[in-house]
Amino acid sequence: MDEKVVRYKKNSNDIHVLPPSPYTEVPKPNVRREKLSVENEETIQTKKKLEKTKKNFLFDPRRKTFLGRSSLNWARLAAFYTVFYFCLGMFFVILLYVFALILDREVPTYYNKDSTMAVRTTATVVGMGFRPQPMVDDSLIRVSNDLYEQKRIASSLRLYRDVYLIQKTDAKAEPCTELDPASELVPGTACSFSWFDIVSTQDHPCSDNNMYGFKHEEPCVLVKLNKVYGWTPTKGPLPIHIQGLRNIHNNKSIAKPDVYITCEGTNPSDRDAQTEMVYYSLEKPSGSSKYGVIPNYYFPYRNARDHVQPFVLVQFKNLPLHRLISITCRAWSPGIEHETRGMRGMVAFQLYRSQVAEKLIKDDN
Template structure:
């Protein structure tokens, strides 16, 4: 029995050696030299054609891309998400509550307000020192009468932020007047359709904002400044009672000459600092801020044209 087993094992060993190299047929791994040469040439040609086809497809694909890194689809090309800007706010909640929109702090407690102050300090860093910089190749001073050129962007100076909405004042969190900062999301080629007369103002626009626009119109020679106006107010009657006076700096919105955004180097989006003077303590206040222009739609579900957050001051 053992001899038979050893004989079979020897036969298998001989068969494997013959498969690796058959001296009688001159075959290596079951193929002759000419067979290996033919299959080698085939796969070289096959993979060369595959690589060439891939290279051609990539070249065609890159021809469709903008050399300035602009997206293929811009506002007006697609659905509502491409036509309407969204608005964001700072400071953001702590990492463990990333989905929350609650700004909750203990008034005057330096340890507790540290997160909120550092969030705003980090956000404002790109804007710091802009007043001391030269115009450079792309950055220039702008106004309604002096619009930026095709390769220019408007300067935003951090010194425009006033009152307690400043880094030196810890953004009001060490006092009774906390600040938040609003900004519009960057949308390439999006141009605001601003209000040009009081008759164009929507009925839902808050009366305080309408009064402010009317005052600015009187100061501007009867013309409404070209702005994306901003309003913040309590969502419910109780919130409106507890929220207290609100101040905006440097403007009551975003000047239209900062738009459109074209991915030009040096661009800093305009921001609005909103200061809440004496909000009620120990009360959760629901706040909604909206951006106003004729081509901005307010959609709470998709968070378009507005932003919601809660403020709780202990």
């Protein structure tokens, strides 16, 4: 409705209504305030509806539902998933059972050059190991005149010997020789071999009475090849390094070569500090200063239950005091490749000799 200007005439009762002036400012309604008020009301209503919806979702008393489902619906859902996961589990168990039936327990499906062991190489990867190793993730062997330390390290090697290096009296084993190698044995039969074939008496430097050399601070370290199913030393000439040690210079191929074990300092500084070493093996149980030998007729390994892996004992004499020496032992035979990065055909460990004062030892005793 248009506003009108009402004017009164002086000394007159007449009223004149004048039309509004185009220059008169007309007040406008507060639209923004009204809009905010409406939005606040809508927000409040929305929050109330949301809270009500949440409550009804958790439990709706009118429909008697919990989380949107009735008790009967929940029972059907639980029964469905119970049957579903039970059938899924049974399907997995049946597949596992069928896989176990078709899998050979004695012969692996892939081995040697047909397995991943021959990746990036033309030969089977042959690894090595050593003992004693009191800590699985530690390659340091401590040598000390402390009786407690000697007993601790000796017990580690004794435990390994009793579990893995001694055949039982009822073991299914037969003697192996050049004429009767392991390859000719009946499946499941192992070669007769044990710790005592090398350490035959208690007077041996590596015997239990001498705490495997640790009693006199001249430790005996057991070095062995890892078990590789079906692997045998391949035909070929002896490695040049072994030819030099044996004073033989002949590249003639050998049909059944043995495996030779040698050890030396890893770095030039280690080789400078390296002292006398004695190798005790099946070929020379009395000891050799040049190398140890694992006869070829003890290969291949065929997963026999009573199998004992052949080994070489390396005794380190006159170790320097308070000096860490890194030792690398290698296996030499045609077909064995050496790679420092992947430790193929070799194994490394450290020796550290220390001495405790005599007074402290007497106090401990």
